[in-house]
Amino acid sequence: MPQELEQPAAFEPQIRMDEEPGAGEIIRLTTAEVLETMFFTEAEPAACEHAWLPSAPCARVRFEGSHFGEMLLAVSAEAADPIAASFLGLDPMELTDPQRGQMIQELTNILCGAMLSKLWPESRLAIGSPELMPWPDWSGNGALHRCFATPEGMLAISIRLLAASRPVGPGA
């Protein structure tokens, strides 16, 4: 699991992720690859209809180094159990609350690491520990946002860059 990172010093957009060349396509391809190879399901781009978001398990992870920012992942309530069960090789009825939360955190960590490595392969980045939280409103902050449909339910991903200057941590 990743390390703890300090609270960001400022929340002004450094550069707009929604204007980063190729970032939307990298999110799409990475999400599909991660869900297929490690969670044994499919993810297709979907229209953003966010009525499900307030009740969805959500995690945020921060990263710092040559780029500084954060990523959010929400998994719709109906999708969380089957995806976690598939990841762990369990029956959905066997899942515990901690396992469900840890799966959301692990999926957030894997998606963030894979996306950053594809966006900036020559970068030096430290990824923090994902934390469970309600989905926040990042509208108007330069965040890049995408929704995906899986056979089990919906996923939402947002990623944004923040203004900050701080020494890079030891690991990612």
Add this chain to the structure above:
Amino acid sequence: MAYSVLIVDDSPVMRTFIRRVLALSGFEVGECTEASNGEEALAQLRARAVDIILTDINMPVMNGEELLRKLGADGILKTTPAVVISTDATNERILKMIALGAEGYMSKPFTPESLREELERILGERDASRTGTTSGV
């Protein structure tokens, strides 16, 4: 031949997932044990050797980098191959972990087949060097 494997990761769900992937891959696993950080891993390895170690990087108490340093400095354990499993696929990180002694690096996401191929490559080279034959890599 069935190999003994030590999985080192502070995330219980990730340890369970790696066990699942090993089973799905067809890689022949004999005994599979787990540790939640590098310190636990070293204690287990000093009590009982394994054929290969699969380790995360960021863990509390002792991280994967320090674990690799300790393994490399141990006259007995330095022959046990270690594979790093991480979300970080940046070139700098991969080169650093290889320089510290990792014999393989799996960046997430990875398939069961790719994990099996990596383990078989590493263990094939080790077995070949022990018997004096040439690896088929």
